[in-house]
Amino acid sequence: MRSNPRDYQLVAPGTLHAVLSLLAEAPGKWLPIAGGTDLMVLYGAGKLAARNLVSIWSLPELRGIEVLPDQVRIGAGCTYAELREHPVIAREFPLLARAASWTGGTANQNRGTIGGNIVNASPAADSLPALLVYEAELILVSVRGERRVPYLGFHTGYKTTQLAGDELLRAVCLARQFSECLHHTRKVGARSAQAIAKVAIAALGGVAGGRVQEVRIALASVAPVPLRLFETERAVKGKSIDKCLLAAARRATVSEIRPIDDIRSTARYRSAVSSNLVEEFLRRLSAGAPI
Amino acid sequence: MSNSHEISGRREFCFTVNGERKTVPAYPMERLLDVLRHQLRLTGTKEGCGEGECGSCAVLMDGILVNSCLVPLLQAQNANILTIEGLAGAGLHNLQQAFLHCGGTQCGICTPGMILAALYLLKKNPFPTIEDIREGLSGSLCRCTGYMQIFEAVEEAARRQTSDEV
Numbered sequence A: 001m002r003s004n005p006r007d008y009q010l011v012a013p014g015t016l017h018a019v020l021s022l023l024a025e026a027p028g029k030w031l032p033i034a035g036g037t038d039l040m041v042l043y044g045a046g047k048l049a050a051r052n053l054v055s056i057w058s059l060p061e062l063r064g065i066e067v068l069p070d071q072v073r074i075g076a077g078c079t080y081a082e083l084r085e086h087p088v089i090a091r092e093f094p095l096l097a098r099a100a101s102w103t104g105g106t107a108n109q110n111r112g113t114i115g116g117n118i119v120n121a122s123p124a125a126d127s128l129p130a131l132l133v134y135e136a137e138l139i140l141v142s143v144r145g146e147r148r149v150p151y152l153g154f155h156t157g158y159k160t161t162q163l164a165g166d167e168l169l170r171a172v173c174l175a176r177q178f179s180e181c182l183h184h185t186r187k188v189g190a191r192s193a194q195a196i197a198k199v200a201i202a203a204l205g206g207v208a209g210g211r212v213q214e215v216r217i218a219l220a221s222v223a224p225v226p227l228r229l230f231e232t233e234r235a236v237k238g239k240s241i242d243k244c245l246l247a248a249a250r251r252a253t254v255s256e257i258r259p260i261d262d263i264r265s266t267a268r269y270r271s272a273v274s275s276n277l278v279e280e281f282l283r284r285l286s287a288g289a290p291i
Numbered sequence B: 001m002s003n004s005h006e007i008s009g010r011r012e013f014c015f016t017v018n019g020e021r022k023t024v025p026a027y028p029m030e031r032l033l034d035v036l037r038h039q040l041r042l043t044g045t046k047e048g049c050g051e052g053e054c055g056s057c058a059v060l061m062d063g064i065l066v067n068s069c070l071v072p073l074l075q076a077q078n079a080n081i082l083t084i085e086g087l088a089g090a091g092l093h094n095l096q097q098a099f100l101h102c103g104g105t106q107c108g109i110c111t112p113g114m115i116l117a118a119l120y121l122l123k124k125n126p127f128p129t130i131e132d133i134r135e136g137l138s139g140s141l142c143r144c145t146g147y148m149q150i151f152e153a154v155e156e157a158a159r160r161q162t163s164d165e166v
């Protein structure tokens, strides 16, 4: 059954300060809505439990991509269209630009925000493996001030986060230190547009002197949260990529993921595809990635 | 928690639709789609899935393509909306003619959204490749045509648009 608009309150205070003050008055009472591409789907299906919403769409303080000498600061309100079109994101953070280009069709990319993807906290979300690989830092803000937290660990469980009831996600910071690496990503879904991932990989790495120097691998849709594969990384770091290492990497991958059966796929399929995706990345890396 | 069910009443919202200033009484969480169709009787904008997957309800809002089923009216306050009804001038728009000419329409449900998605694409990219067209329209689903005639129509419209401008 569709929701009845009479049962919902939606306000748009218009400035960050006014939104934060409203959140602080009764932490947990107001749910922020940005582009609405997750929340309005729930609303349309009569499943949006929150009744009091505060619009943060187009709040100027959450917009824009700021390029600093050592990092890029992406406003939480940045849309996928803005992300994929930004020259520095496209050049230095191609995993994020690619993920943005995969997130639904044009209309969805014009409304969906990076902040919404992070806080919505789906394990299948497309931009989150990239943020794990780039070791993003988040800036959270409330009337109490700002705090910075590593993105790794922000998701505390299935669809839960460290965000407090009076806080907004303000920005995502990425260190500009990966231009020498090979960036690799692939999404496996039913269709290339408008499909949620059955499994997706984002990874980067570099080889020097025949050995893996730098390696970071993350997968979507294989655990309750987007997952960084630390065990697999440990298994390959410092080694040369040969048949034996590929087999070890596959074993490590399968043992550290926790896939489930759901409407989009099965645990068995996800395990097989995950280890294939990791192997494919390592093969590309050994085929001559720059350091 | 006594006021957790506070209800915001109906109030007036103003925005521009197809060049005309409109004021409508509505609730802030009403979907832009419903206001266009039911209050303004602009039924060219269709509802397909109601969850952003099919693109039948696409309109331009301040120049960008959005699915109107996912826009709460409050976020359209003071916006400039273009629906399919606003496209034709004295004669059909270039894209509409191309859809007619190439057989890009069968049952017609997806057509308004397809045309607005194509309009947005051509505005951003006047010389699209076939891949650009496929990607630009990938958020619009058609269950009749098999897409080929639609892609041809957009190619034809792009050609005509650029030759007209020369």
Ligand SMILES: Cc1cc2nc3c(=O)[nH]c(=O)nc-3n(C[C@H](O)[C@H](O)[C@H](O)COP(=O)(O)OP(=O)(O)OC[C@H]3O[C@@H](n4cnc5c(N)ncnc54)[C@H](O)[C@@H]3O)c2cc1C
Residues within 6 Å of the ligand: A031, A032, A033, A034, A035, A036, A037, A038, A039, A040, A041, A056, A062, A076, A077, A102, A103, A104, A105, A108, A111, A112, A113, A114, A115, A116, A117, A118, A119, A120, A124, A125, A126, A127, A163, A167, A168, A169, A170, A194, A195, A196, A197, B051, B052, B053
């Ligand atoms: C047709 C369609 C296709 C899609 N395809 C994909 C896909 O391929 N891959 C994918 O990953 N996702 C996909 N999505 C999901 C969605 O588009 C993304 O998750 C998007 O990033 C959500 O952003 P939003 O601004 O629209 O979020 P909203 O719906 O506005 O909000 C989502 C959640 O985030 C919270 N929130 C938003 N911004 C902030 C903030 N700054 N601070 C605190 N909380 C905040 C809200 O309170 C809410 O809980 C799809 C959605 C649709 C409708």
